[in-house]
Amino acid sequence: MAEMVRVNIGGKEPRYLPATDNKKQVMYIDVVENRRRYDQDQQQWVDLDPVWYEASFRGNDADLIRDKFERGDSIIIFGDKEKRVREAADGQTYPSTHFYVDSFGIDPRLSTFTLDRSRRQNRAQEATQSVAQEATQLASPTAPDSEVDPAFDAEASAEFALRVKQVLEAGHITPETADAAMQAWEVVLKGGPDRTFPTPVSDALKRGGATLSALVYVTSVAEQYAGDGERLSWAETETWVDKKARSEARATVASRLHDVVSKRYVDGAVADQVIAVWDDPSVSASGLGQATGNALRAGGANEAVVAYVSSVADEYAGSGHAKSWNEAAAAAGPAQPVDTNWALVNEARRDVAASASVTPGI
Secondary structure, eight states, X not given: OOEEEEEEEOSSOOEEEOOOSSSOOEEEEEEEEOOEEEETTTTEEEEOOOEEXXXXXXXXXXXXXXXXXXXXXXXXXXXXXXXXXXXXXXXXEEEXXXXXXXXXXXXXXXXXXXXXXXXXXXXXXXXXXXXXXHHHHHTSOSSOOTTSOHHHHHHHHHHHHHHHHHHHHTTSSOHHHHHHHHHHHHHHHTTTTSOOOSHHHHHHHHHTTOOHHHHHHHHHHHHHXXXXXXXXXXXXXXXXXXXXXXXXXXXXXXXXXXXXXXTTSSOHHHHHHHHHHHHOTTSOHHHHHHHHHXXXXXXXXXXXXXXXXXXXXXXXXXXXXXXXXXXXXXXXXXXXXXXXXXXXXXXXXXXXXXXXXTXXXX
């Protein structure tokens, strides 16, 4: 899955391969990702181990890197990573990671640039440019408080603006929500050491109807900045959101199982088997509906119960909606109790009630 990383160009000799009849030109350079996090115990920012990549740029990007950039320059790269094992001249092997760069940009923290506003076509494009401009402004705090690290203000602000721009362009938020999030970030920054991250930013995104993925992806920058969590990549965000969605769907399944067990449509052992299916990480989202249905049928449940419970899995996987009991019963017919003795009791009660209703004087 494609990732976006902020890196600095390393000092290793670059390799440039000119274009041929059937291949574009390629530029190979080494880049390093320098990471830091806020240590709550030490009450300060600490360095993490740097991560090195061999990055490859193709086509016009290769020429830009060769002609316009040099060792130490900070850039933002977007593409796919690949783990490799390389062999050194002495025969020793060592692991490495190659980064296939699809596109790259200049780190707004360290660059001065002018936005071309002459070709705005719609509100979304205008908001994207506005976010980029605010990133430059936020990267140069004018009057930082003595207890605030300006360098990390700048780094966090640039990353925050970049992520707001990404989710805006991907359609996860509206231009108005992007503006509100940037304004919330700037207001909190001006609060000095008494800052309350990430609540104002989170509130701005929620009010604007941001998707959960966008909300988590953007606010993880604020959480790391406040020392309350780690900055998540988009892949990590999707994993977190999927786990949350599965947990919520599991809770709905448990509630529905409680309903059908209390009505004696299935027994508790069958419900336990269904929950075990949901707790099995090897069962994918797309396979949960079928696995849930199989567990219920194996326990003697009829199709109304199967539809009622397994449709929750269909909704979680995005292939349907969670049916109400009436919808499930209408599609498959009413469920019959598994316990035949209980069925006889119910039938006797109905007979008594019916006879009472036609007996004179009762």
